[in-house]
Amino acid sequence: MIVGILKEIKAEENRVCMTPAGVEVMTSNGHQLLVERTAGAGSGFSDEEYVAAGAELIAGPAEVYARADMVMHVKEPQPSEYPLIREGQIVFTYFHFAAAEELTRAMIERKAVCIAYETIVNPDGSLPLLTPMSEVAGRMAAQQGAKYIERSQGGRGILMGGVPGVAPATVLVLGGGVVGTHAAQMACGLGAKVYLLDMNLTRLRYLSEVMPKNCFPMMSSPATVRELVQEADVVIGAVLLHGAKAPKLVTREMLKTMKKGAVLVDVAIDQGGCFETSKPTTHGDPIYEVDGIVHYCVANMPGAVPLTSTMALTNATLPYAVTIANQGWKQVARNDVGIKEGFNVVSGAVCYKGVAEACGIEYVPVEELLKIEP
Numbered sequence: 001m002i003v004g005i006l007k008e009i010k011a012e013e014n015r016v017c018m019t020p021a022g023v024e025v026m027t028s029n030g031h032q033l034l035v036e037r038t039a040g041a042g043s044g045f046s047d048e049e050y051v052a053a054g055a056e057l058i059a060g061p062a063e064v065y066a067r068a069d070m071v072m073h074v075k076e077p078q079p080s081e082y083p084l085i086r087e088g089q090i091v092f093t094y095f096h097f098a099a100a101e102e103l104t105r106a107m108i109e110r111k112a113v114c115i116a117y118e119t120i121v122n123p124d125g126s127l128p129l130l131t132p133m134s135e136v137a138g139r140m141a142a143q144q145g146a147k148y149i150e151r152s153q154g155g156r157g158i159l160m161g162g163v164p165g166v167a168p169a170t171v172l173v174l175g176g177g178v179v180g181t182h183a184a185q186m187a188c189g190l191g192a193k194v195y196l197l198d199m200n201l202t203r204l205r206y207l208s209e210v211m212p213k214n215c216f217p218m219m220s221s222p223a224t225v226r227e228l229v230q231e232a233d234v235v236i237g238a239v240l241l242h243g244a245k246a247p248k249l250v251t252r253e254m255l256k257t258m259k260k261g262a263v264l265v266d267v268a269i270d271q272g273g274c275f276e277t278s279k280p281t282t283h284g285d286p287i288y289e290v291d292g293i294v295h296y297c298v299a300n301m302p303g304a305v306p307l308t309s310t311m312a313l314t315n316a317t318l319p320y321a322v323t324i325a326n327q328g329w330k331q332v333a334r335n336d337v338g339i340k341e342g343f344n345v346v347s348g349a350v351c352y353k354g355v356a357e358a359c360g361i362e363y364v365p366v367e368e369l370l371k372i373e374p
Contacts, residue, residue, distance in 0.1 A: 002032045004068030005050075007039040007063055010075045012283040014042030016311065017072040017093065018321070020053040022314040027054035031325045032070055034058045043310040065089070070325060074313065075300060076103055087111040088347070090329050092321060094118055094133075097344050098244050098358035099272040107345045108361075113329050118338035119352060120320060120342035122183040128338075129320065130240075132312035134267075136181030136302040138238060141265045144296050145171065145234035146190055148263045148287060154294050158233050159190020168192050168214075171325050172232040174225065174249050174274060176203050176217065179267050180238035187234070188212040195228050200341035225249055230257045237266040237274035244354035245272040252276050252290075260292035269297045333366050340366060 003026060005018050018026075018038050023033045035055040037047055047057055051340040058064050065071060065084035073093035077085065085091060087110065095116040097104045108116050117129035127134075142160075149169060151157030162168035171187040173180045176198030180331045188211065196211065197220035198204055207217040218224060229235055229250060239246050246268035255277065268274040277290045287296050302309035320339060324332050333340050344352040349364040356363035 001069045001328070002034060002067055003063035003321070004071040005033060005035040005039055005312040006064055006071055006073050007036040007081070008042070008074055008303075009061075010300065013075055013300055013303045015303055015310045016040045016043050016045065016306075017074045017310075017313065019043075019314045020045055020049040020055075022051040022053045022318045022321075023050055023204060024329055025318060026322060026325065029322055032056070036061060036064050039148070043060070043306040044184040045310075053363045056351045062185055069232060070321075072317075072321065074303075074344065076100065077107075079106075082106045083112060085112050088325065090115060092117070092317075092324065094270075095344055096270045097350075097355040098354070099270065099357045103349050104345060104350065104355060104359050104361070108348050108350065111348045112345065113338050113343070113347065114345040115324065115329070115339070115342040116344045116352075117342070119344060119354075120292060121338050123338065127178075129313075129342075130317050132316045133302045133309065134178040135182050136305060136309050136312060138179040139186045140304065141179070141183045141222055141238070141267050142171070142186035142190065142192075142234075142300045144286075144298075144301075145170065145187070145236060145263050145265050148265075148294050148296055149261070151261075154261065154287065154289065155263055156233055156259060160187065160234075168294045169233040171195070171232050171234045171236065172225075172228045173197065173236045173238055174220065174293065175238035175240065175268075176200070177238065177240060179240070180236070181207070181211075183236045183238055183267070184211060184215050187236075190217050192234075196230075197224060197228075197276075216225075222249075226254060226257070228252050232262060233259065234263045234265065235275075237264065237268050237278075239268050240271065241354070245358050246274040248274060248276045250275040250277075255293045258291075258293055260352075263294045263296060266295070266297045269299050271296050273297060287337075289370055330370060338339075 022074040027113045033055040070090035146160040149155035149326040
């Protein structure tokens with residue numbers, strides 16, 4: 001299979017979807033790799049390293065799309081790329097379709113085969129291609145919260161861990177999954193008092209055993225959220241509904257009860273955000289204020305640490321890319337239950353129920369398409 005590695009063009013996105021080491025593995029499996037020039041520059045990988053790994057350098061995206069059977073990105077295709085995508089072409093990347101109806105309809109129109117990193121599952125129900133970036137984003141969320149509660153950044157002027165004789169910051173983390181756990185671990189490491197909320201009692205028991213003593217796992221409820229946001233200096237939104245829009249857990253009314261200069265960090269912004277007042281921001285302009293509350297809602301947080309992120313992402317995605325390239329999408333959809341969950345839009349149809357519901361589009365199981373595909 002001819003596989004294209006594209007340069008990221010979304011604003012301030014410096015990651016690349018595959019390292020030179022990953023290219024070497026792909027070529028050793030008999031695949032031809034097309035790498036757009038300078039695709040790895042933002043992550044510290046040179047064109048020469050990709051050539052040494054066996055890739056062919058391509059001047060621009062148009063030729064990559066024209067020649068490749070499968071193209072890979074980190075972020076979703078941008079509007080300038082829509083016309084380049086061919087019918088039947090596999091696009092393997094993070095899509096987050098449920099929060100992006102325009103993108104969904106564009107991919108339907110192009111009749112592409114869209115396999116989303118974020119909905120591929122393991123046998124235990126975990127999300128292997130979301131996990132590495134969730135780990136990065138969770139840890140970054142605590143760092144950004146610590147930064148923006150500084151007075152010079154518009155916050156309350158609090159040191160996350162306090163000092164002897166002065167209380168530390170209070171951090172509320174909504175969601176005890178991968179993002180929330182890593183955010184809580186980092187905040188605890190900085191010395192904060194951390195409340196970690198989740199709705200799964202089994203998960204809460206586990207967190208109570210493994211988290212530091214300054215972390216307090218608690219059962220989440222609207223009443224608990226309303227109570228704890230009043231105490232919090234930093235609130236980290238780390239809620240994920242698999243393939244669907246995030247629920248709005250902090251309302252506009254709640255902001256009025258919070259301390260002025262408190263910080264909201266919405267890691268769920270890629271899925272629509274879990275604060276009612278959230279809207280996507282960028283690394284260049286990361287924050288805004290609503291009712292005296294600082295909002296940090298950067299949609300591609302791991303893009304700020306591209307070397308770490310790219311290596312972590314390739315570690316996770318490479319085995320799946322090899323499998324798809326070795327077998328082709330139809331065979332993979334028949335044989336691999338985990339990857340089949342990654343099929344979101346195929347040949348003009350929406351094949352993921354959460355996306356169909358979010359966008360108000362008819363849901364067609366991928367099995368139905370396999371019956372009519374040659």
